[in-house]
Amino acid sequence: MSLAIPNGLDNTVERPGERAPLVLGDTTYHDITEAVCQVAERPPGRGWIFGFLVAFALLNWLGICIAYLIYTGVGVWGNQAPVFWGWPIVNFVFWVGIGHAGTLISAILFLFRQEWRTSINRAAEAMTIFAVACAGTFPGIHVGRAWLAFWLAPYPSLNLWMWPQFRSPLLWDVFAVSTYGTVSLLFWYMGMVPDLATFRDRSKNKWRRMAYGILALGWTGSSRHWMRYEKAYALLAALAAPLVLSVHTIVSFDFAVSQVPGWHTTIFPPYFVAGAIFSGFAMVLTLMVPARTMLGLEKLITIRHLENMCKIILATGSIVGLAYGTEFFIAWYGQVPEEQFAFLNRALGPYWWAYLTMVSCNVLSPQLFWFRKFRTTPWLIVLVCIFVNIGMWFERFVIVVTSLSRDYLPSAWSYFHPTWVDWSMLIGSFGLFFTLFLLFCKLMPVINMAETKSTLAKQLHMKHNDEH
Amino acid sequence: MSDDKNEKKVHGIVAEYTSVDTLLDACRRVRDAGYTKTDAYTPFAVHGIDKALGIKPTVLPWIVLGGGLAGLATALAMQIWMNGINYPYIISGKPYISLPAFMPVAFELTVLFASFGAFFGMWALNGLPRFSNPIFTDPRFDRVTDDRFFLYIDAKDKSFNQAGAEKLLRDTETEYINTVVDDDTSTVIPKFLITTLITVIALSFIPLLVVARMRVTTSSQPRFHIFPDMDFSPARDAQQTTSLFADNRAMRPDVPGTVARGELEEDLDYLTGIDMESLTRLDADRAKQLVRTYAQAENGEPENSDATPKTDAPAEEKSVMDTTPWLKNNPVEITKDVVLKGQEQFNIYCATCHGRDGRGNGLVNQRAQQIMASSWIPPSSMHQESLYAEQYPDGKLFNTISNGIRKMPGYAGQIKSKDRWSIVAYVRALQQSQNASLDDVPKDQQAELKAKKADVEKALAEQAEAERKKEEERAAKAAEKE
Amino acid sequence: MSNHAPAIKPADDPAFTLPATLSALSIPLCAGGLLALVGGWALGSFGVDVQFGMSAYLTAFIYCLTIALGAMFFVLIQHISRAGWSIVVRRVAELMMVMVVPMAVLFLPIVVTLWTGEGTIYKWDDPGYAEHHHIPAEVWANKTIYLESKFFAARAVIYFAIWIALAVYFFRGSVTQDETGEKKITERMQKWSAPALIILALSMSFAMFDWVMTLAPMWFSTMFGVYMFSGGILAAHCAVAAGTYLLQKNGAMRDEVTVEHYHDLGKYIFGFVFFWIYIGFSQYLLIWYGNIPEETIWYWHRQLGVWGALSLVLVFLHWILPFIGTMSRHVRRQPTLMFGWSVYILILHFIDVYWCVMPEVYEGSGGTLAAVGGGIGIVASILCAVGMAALMIGLILRIAGQTRVAASRDPRFGESLAFENI
Structure with a gap:
């Protein structure tokens, strides 16, 4: 039932030597244009409006909470000695992690010539940017005097006569996240220009035409332009790939360069990156599975696409599991009492429930993807992915809170209690994310039409060859 | 194109x-x-x-x-x-x-x-x-x-x-x-678009200009408080009162038994100026009490301030003061630095009353004489036989500085014990300076000192002369008027 | 898009058999390699001391092993990602991967040292170590649960059992397909590649902890296994490129392997050069920044004298130079240049392994010339490595002579032939 694929074709089975189609049915170029453009061109449906209103309400609630926070001070959060990095930083790391899937799909899968990326990369890139926006909010307000957050930038200040501290990982983070946001935005926009030109050329309304016309920069589809465009795309992909790795690596440095037990471990960089990809893909699937049905894109975002992403989730989930294990092993092997305590405390201390949630959601639940049934049934995919998202939030919670609440000074130990503002901001950040995502669905091309057509062209070409 | x-x-x-x-x-x-x-x-x-x-x-x-x-x-x-x-x-x-x-x-x-x-x-x-x-x-x-x-x-x-x-x-x-x-459609951008664009650009300059103006001008207006609770902190200043504590003091005294940094190692002799060994022999109870007072922190039972050693009793308890086995010598090794430190501290804390020369005529005393303060007890001059080392041992002087005497308050809370010993050293130097002969000065400085002395004498003579003339003039004027 | 794929030659075409010029080298290489290996070991053991000789042997062993395991990663990755482009060069990697079988035999001398001399290679085997280094008895008692000769040997048996099983399974599958051309085999290998990869990752990481990291018994780094892996996979790609080039030079697969495949291997080499420095730098930065003496000591040893110079060699010649060198598309599309860079990186990989192992022989030596065993020591270390590498190449050629040098009946072989970079 869930495997009901248009045209009755199951493209998840690929016989070696033949490539299963990525665009299903007797689709033509024009069909692709139609399928993608109708999403933006038809008036918003009831589901969209309802979703948007809910998301927008949550976004406003986030805004109110931020205003309250700024006016009153960071005491409204549950951050208390010794847990000074509470939920805001947990949320930051969580959202930055989610922001990894988009550029990874766009850049790394592009470099590895994984053509199945073409119909999901656009939405994933958009999610990256929105997730980075959510992520950027938290350190911005976490600095306390949020209106002075610009002090983080190295600008010649007449008031301070001093410069930021470049030997601090927190400043590296400023550069990493802002570079990542900027490059992702460029990458996303550049990839969108040919499709915006399609929107421009199809718009009946003068204003719409003008707006998309400006965004499309006068794109004509000239071969010379395409050639440079492709080169630029490949170069940006090659630049973005190490950039993706660097961002979460630097986020992991925030923790790992310190001497806090449970934070100072050298596996953090690759383990954070794997975790980020893991959570990012889970979020992409959580959104894309319902979206493909609601927006009518089943022919372009096929079960095969979903299955491949499930496999990546399985792989990265297993890497994360191995990293958890290695940490425990080295803590025992290293025989440093503080480290040993930190890890035992994680699993068996007062936050055992968080650790248990983390392990069961992150390590155990993706193991279901070893079974084909779970990889190809959309609602089961969403179910597992939601668990993964929860698990990854808890992973950051475990890392931040368990280590800080039990530091080197036992007299300072305490238990972290979130406040209603903490809760509101976490939920509100989803409001920001979904508001932007729903607007994107309605205003921008959700699927990379040009690249999908190029995939289709290859498919047609192969078919053509086979017939001869 | x-x-x-x-x-x-x-x-x-x-x-x-x-x-x-x-x-x-x-x-x-x-x-x-x-x-x-x-x-x-x-x-x-x-x-x-x-x-x-x-x-x-x-x-x-x-x-x-x-x-x-x-x-x-x-x-x-x-x-x-x-x-x-x-x-x-x-x-x-x-x-x-x-x-x-x-x-x-x-x-x-x-x-x-x-x-x-x-x-x-x-x-x-x-x-x-x-x-x-x-x-x-x-x-x-x-x-x-x-x-x-x-x-x-x-x-x-x-x-x-x-x-x-x-x-x-x-x-x-x-x-x-x-x-x-050729594209023959109009290439002219619609007018209202241009107008809107120009207006938006022009408006966007206003905040910039305001900021720029603010930077170069001064204002007599108090600054604008967006977040009053951050600008007006509820934290108290040093001398303010608060209802939080029974004694209404915002500034909290040291917790009893607090030991200042670097003083943990010092022994009781050093902290009290008393030869504790002799005291134990003479007056075991008092020695015990002293030990208890200084070791409160370890006992975990902070004692009241009235349990401070009897040594800080005022002058009438002369007997105790005299019978106490004071340390004869300064436990701090006397070096030039120590004496200079003593001078610095003396000039800060003592000179206001005792005067920089130690003659007991500091600014406070002068003022008290001026207003004829009735309860004022003039500070002692350092330069009397009864305060010399033979009669007034170093330990006793240290104790006086620490705990006060007559109207003089104790300075133990303000001056570190090491610095109090430095002051003792300086006072001894000061006393000696007033009784010194030229031979006490190193040879190479004697000539200089002589010259200085001549200068001063000359200046004094001139001053006296001027004074005398003025007096004469005034007398003459008064005579003229009459 | 319009150029059609070249026709696939039949499996018994001479293009897919090992050229006679190479197969003739098999026995000389094996014999010479063995001789050099024994000679290098003897020179190290008697010219310097037994401790040094065995460590030089270990260096050579780890060098060859990381390449073999890197090749196994290469093969598994191609299966798991259903890659088409790499089929023409996959057999070269498969042949290298099988070398874990002789490597298991070559590991025996290392195990033997745990029983013959105390602390010959691994200092924790020396009962006086804890006392000598003022390590609290309680800590040492816990350490020696893991660092214990029998347990160590048992783990080694497990690692080799895993690797041999994987190597034989995937090699046999591929060779069988040469005869039958069954698509089922590909499907089966694809299916098993995922769990295989996880087991391999885990076992390799722990093997590197056991065999290299415990050389400094009190030092630890969670990332160490990943670091050794990053160097190994880079070297494996280089070895595949170099091996393919030599095969082509001698007449095999002239039409099958094109400049496109070198280009793609070049991209991976470029990428893994970056990956290696990423892992290496992250490990260094975290330890340097944390500034905990127990951890920094490992790098401190490697910042003095000869070791300090080698550290700089690694930074400039293992990272910056090949990074710049393989950056350009034009270089990657020149098989001869790619061959040159591959051999170059293979040499630098040896220095990397040498730099990990040898400073622990005489800990705290300050990197004097005596710490590398003087001139004799350097010659002995190089002889060991060259000898073991030659022995491995000889064995590879022997096996290649009995099978074929390309998986020509893989269902995706045609796709690989027609492969073009974007």
């Missing part, structure tokens, strides 16, 4: 195709016919078309490389200059210029600048944005972004002739050939 010499100038010829293969075929034919100023327009990137059209590779990679190098250089120069040269400070024991710590930012900026190179370089090389393009005049060209492929031969090509080109294209698998002419 649009030529406005001729209303309907021909720019070139365009032909439409429905598939990649027919387009590629046509491209090859056109290329083989010798046309070089040609272009194909496609809805997606068609591979192999650069070969079919003879398009040269792009210089973009070099731009990206240049961007990357510029980013790397910028990042390294910025970090080294800012943290290593212009504003150097040590943090977590890392050197000013710590290359490992500079790598992350260097990497990020390399990628950022290289990406700018790729993104902006690509648009610049493509000559975009360009909103007015003659090819857009073709009525069917809108489908180029949908599912149609177009081949275009430019009129500027050397071998271009309209009929020949059309014939060449007609031979390919095409159903539509059209001449591309």
Whole structure:
């Protein structure tokens, strides 16, 4: 039932030597244009409006909470000695992690010539940017005097006569996240220009035409332009790939360069990156599975696409599991009492429930993807992915809170209690994310039409060859 | 690019195709016919078309490389200059210029600048944005972004002739050939758009101007408080009162038994000025009490302030003061530095009453004499036999400084014990200075001192003379008046 | 897009058999290699001391092993990602991967040292170590649960059992397909590649902890296994490129392997050069920044004298130079240049392994010339490595002579032939 694929074709089975189609049915170029453009061109449906209103309400609630926070001070959060990095930083790391899937799909899968990326990369890139926006909010307000957050930038200040501290990982983070946001935005926009030109050329309304016309920069589809465009795309992909790795690596440095037990471990960089990809893909699937049905894109975002992403989730989930294990092993092997305590405390201390949630959601639940049934049934995919998202939030919670609440000074130990503002901001950040995502669905091309057509062209070409 | 010499100038010829293969075929034919100023327009990137059209590779990679190098250089120069040269400070024991710590930012900026190179370089090389393009005049060209492929031969090509080109294209698998002419739609931007744009730009300057003006002018208005609770902190200042504590003092006294940094190691002799061994023999109870007082913290039972040693009892308890076995000698090794420190401390704490010369005529005393304060007890002069070391041992002097005497308060809370011992040393020096002969001064300074003495005597004589004259004048004036 | 794929030659075509010029080298290489290995070991053991000789042997062993395991990763990754482009060069990697079988035999001398001399290679085997280094008895008691000769040997048996099983399974599958051309085999290998990869990752990481990290018994780094892996996979790609080039030079697969495959291998080499420095730098930065003496000591040893110079060699010649060298598309599309860079990186990989192992022989030596065993020591170390590498190449050629040098009946072989970079 869930495997009901248009045209009755199951493209998840690929016989070696033949490539299963990525665009299903007797689709033509024009069909692709139609399928993608109708999403933006038809008036918003009831589901969209309802979703948007809910998301927008949550976004406003986030805004109110931020205003309250700024006016009153960071005491409204549950951050208390010794847990000074509470939920805001947990949320930051969580959202930055989610922001990894988009550029990874766009850049790394592009470099590895994984053509199945073409119909999901656009939405994933958009999610990256929105997730980075959510992520950027938290350190911005976490600095306390949020209106002075610009002090983080190295600008010649007449008031301070001093410069930021470049030997601090927190400043590296400023550069990493802002570079990542900027490059992702460029990458996303550049990839969108040919499709915006399609929107421009199809718009009946003068204003719409003008707006998309400006965004499309006068794109004509000239071969010379395409050639440079492709080169630029490949170069940006090659630049973005190490950039993706660097961002979460630097986020992991925030923790790992310190001497806090449970934070100072050298596996953090690759383990954070794997975790980020893991959570990012889970979020992409959580959104894309319902979206493909609601927006009518089943022919372009096929079960095969979903299955491949499930496999990546399985792989990265297993890497994360191995990293958890290695940490425990080295803590025992290293025989440093503080480290040993930190890890035992994680699993068996007062936050055992968080650790248990983390392990069961992150390590155990993706193991279901070893079974084909779970990889190809959309609602089961969403179910597992939601668990993964929860698990990854808890992973950051475990890392931040368990280590800080039990530091080197036992007299300072305490238990972290979130406040209603903490809760509101976490939920509100989803409001920001979904508001932007729903607007994107309605205003921008959700699927990379040009690249999908190029995939289709290859498919047609192969078919053509086979017939001869 | 649009030529406005001729209303309907021909720019070139365009032909439409429905598939990649027919387009590629046509491209090859056109290329083989010798046309070089040609272009194909496609809805997606068609591979192999650069070969079919003879398009040269792009210089973009070099731009990206240049961007990357510029980013790397910028990042390294910025970090080294800012943290290593212009504003150097040590943090977590890392050197000013710590290359490992500079790598992350260097990497990020390399990628950022290289990406700018790729993104902006690509648009610049493509000559975009360009909103007015003659090819857009073709009525069917809108489908180029949908599912149609177009081949275009430019009129500027050397071998271009309209009929020949059309014939060449007609031979390919095409159903539509059209001449591309000038775009004759108005290129004027609608007026209201310009107005809006200018207004928005103009308005956006206002905040900037306001800020700029604020920076160069002063204002008599109190500053504007956006977040009053952060500007007006509820924290108390040192001398204010508070209802939080029973004694209403905002400034909290030391917790009993607090030991100042560096004083933990000192023994009781040093802290009290009393020879504890002798005291134990003479008066065991008092010795015990003293020990208890100074060791409160360890007993865990802070005692009340009235349990302070009897030594801080006022003058009437002379007997105790006299029977106490005071330390005869200063436990601090006397060096020049110690005496100088003593002088500094004496001038800060003691000189206000006792005077810088120790004669008991400090500013406070002068003022008290002036206003004839009834309860004022004049401070002692240091220069009396009863205060010399023989009669008034160092330990006793130390105790007096610490705990006070008569109207004089104790200074134990303000002056560290080591500095109190320095003051003792200085007072001894001061006493000696008033009874010294010239022989006590090192030989090489005697002459200088003599000269100084002569100068002073001379000045004093002059002053006395002037004084006398003034007196005479006044007397004379008074006499005149009468 | 329009150029059609070249026809696939039949499996018994001479293009797919090992050229005679190479197969003739098999026995000389094996014999010479063995001789050099024994000679290098003897020179180290008697010219310097037994401790040094065995460590030089270990260096050579780890060098060859990381390449073999890297090749196994390469093969598994190709299966798991259903890659088409790499089929023409996959057999070269498969042949290297099988070398874990002889490596298991070559590991025996290392195990033997745990029983013959105390602390010959691994200092924790020396009962006086804890006392000598003022390590609290309690800590040492816990350490020696893991660092214990029998347990160590048992783990080694497990690792080799895993690797041999994987190597034989995937090699046999591929070779069988040469005869039958069954698509089922590909499907089966694809299916098993995922769990295989996880087991391999885990076992390799722990093997590197056991065999290299415990050389400094009190030092630890969670990332160490990943670091050794990053060097190994880079070297494996280089070895595949170099091996393929030599095969082509001698007449095999002239039409099958094109400049496109070198280009793609070049991209991976470029990428893994970056990956290696990423892992290496992250490990260094975290330890340097944390500034905990127990951890920094490992790098401190490697910042003095000869070791300090080698550290700089690694930074400049293992990272910056090949990074710049393989950056350009034009270089990657020149098989000869790619061959040159591959051999170069293979040499630098040896220095990397040498730099990990040898400073622990005489800990705290300050990197004097005596610490590398003087001139004799350097010659002995190089002889060991060259000898073991030659022995491995000889064995590879022997096996290759009995099978074929390309998996020509893989269902995706045609796709690989037609492969073109974007």
